Amino acid sequence: MNRITQEHLNIISKAINDYAGIVLERIPQNRAKKKIINQMNCNNCKNVENYIELLLNYENNSSVMDDFVDEITISESCIFRNPKQFEYLKEVLFPSFFKNNKNNFPLRIWSAGCSHGEEAYSIAMLAKDFMKKNPESRFTINAGDINKNSLQIAKRGIYSSKSLQGKIDYFEELLGFSIGKHDGKGNCIVSDDIKEMVDFHWMNLKDINNLKIMQGTDIIFCRNVLIYFDEVLRKKLLETFFECLNPNGLLFIGECECFNIPEKTFAIVDNQGSYAYRKSESK
Numbered sequence: 598m599n600r601i602t603q604e605h606l607n608i609i610s611k612a613i614n615d616y617a618g619i620v621l622e623r624i625p626q627n628r629a630k631k632k633i634i635n636q637m638n639c640n641n642c643k644n645v646e647n648y649i650e651l652l653l654n655y656e657n658n659s660s661v662m663d664d665f666v667d668e669i670t671i672s673e674s675c676i677f678r679n680p681k682q683f684e685y686l687k688e689v690l691f692p693s694f695f696k697n698n699k700n701n702f703p704l705r706i707w708s709a710g711c712s713h714g715e716e717a718y719s720i721a722m723l724a725k726d727f728m729k730k731n732p733e734s735r736f737t738i739n740a741g742d743i744n745k746n747s748l749q750i751a752k753r754g755i756y757s758s759k760s761l762q763g764k765i766d767y768f769e770e771l772l773g774f775s776i777g778k779h780d781g782k783g784n785c786i787v788s789d790d791i792k793e794m795v796d797f798h799w800m801n802l803k804d805i806n807n808l809k810i811m812q813g814t815d816i817i818f819c820r821n822v823l824i825y826f827d828e829v830l831r832k833k834l835l836e837t838f839f840e841c842l843n844p845n846g847l848l849f850i851g852e853c854e855c856f857n858i859p860e861k862t863f864a865i866v867d868n869q870g871s872y873a874y875r876k877s878e879s880k
């Protein structure tokens with residue numbers, strides 16, 4: 598196996614940036630090289646040139662690119678990750694939306710960069726809970742990701758005890774219903790009625806123009822995704838999220854993320870230490 602040179606890195610970096618907007622340079626070079634070698638092995642490539650050829654030919658074999666996206670992003674997530682944001686959704690946002698919902702619209706939520714689906718199913722579980730108590734309420738939950746492997750996992754809805762933080766009994770007690778079949782060891786298959794509430798689809802956040810179909814959304818979750826992109830794409834995405842959101846719509850980013858979000862577009866909302874960004878009315 599030959600050495601990975603700066604020239605190889607430049608080609609791979611451009612390929613992944615062109616495809617997904619991901620900045621390879623965010624990863625320390627040694628780690629990036631290890632990840633490339635790992636993918637070369639998985640794809641039985643004898644040398645870097647072979648791997649680059651496969652990668653650049655992704656339109657004919659997108660799983661090579663998907664696997665590389667998977668390798669360099671952290672697709673791991675968990676049910677009710679950043680629980681304060683979900684508490685805010687349940688306690689404040691759902692009740693206030695339906696209180697003011699004179700036209701009986703559904704509450705439209707979009708999980709952008711949904712990975713294995715834990716975020717979208719957490720929303721669906723809360724929505725199911727809300728609908729039980731408020732039968733007139735309706736929800737649409739869209740969840741998109743660039744990674745086809747992750748979407749397959751999401752659609753299957755089978756989670757390990759780790760994805761459920763070992764708290765399945767606690768969640769079920771809190772919600773008051775079963776979230777699926779479990780095996781006594783904390784692993785769970787999400788029940789069909791919760792699965793049916795989420796529409797999973799392939800989506801590349803780099804294709805800004807194609808995101809306009811999400812116009813009319815009330816709440817966007819784009820958590821732990823923007824971190825992979827450069828400033829230019831981040832700015833374009835924030836503008837697009839703004840356009841896609843209904844008046845007063847909300848954007849959630851990851852609790853540990855901190856970006857330059859223009860005040861003219863989004864106003865920060867602090868709900869007991871859980872932050873969200875509300876579409877400003879002034880623009």
Ligand SMILES: C[S@@+](CC[C@H](N)C(=O)[O-])C[C@H]1O[C@@H](n2cnc3c(N)ncnc32)[C@H](O)[C@@H]1O
Pocket residue numbers: 616617618619666667670671672673674675678709710711712713716741742743744747800801802803819820821822825851
């Ligand atoms: C760390 S996971 C975030 C999962 C979830 N939002 C959460 O916070 O738990 C990042 C996800 O972003 C996805 N992603 C990266 N680039 C993307 C792009 N250009 N379009 C759509 N999804 C992308 C990755 O495939 C990965 O599933």
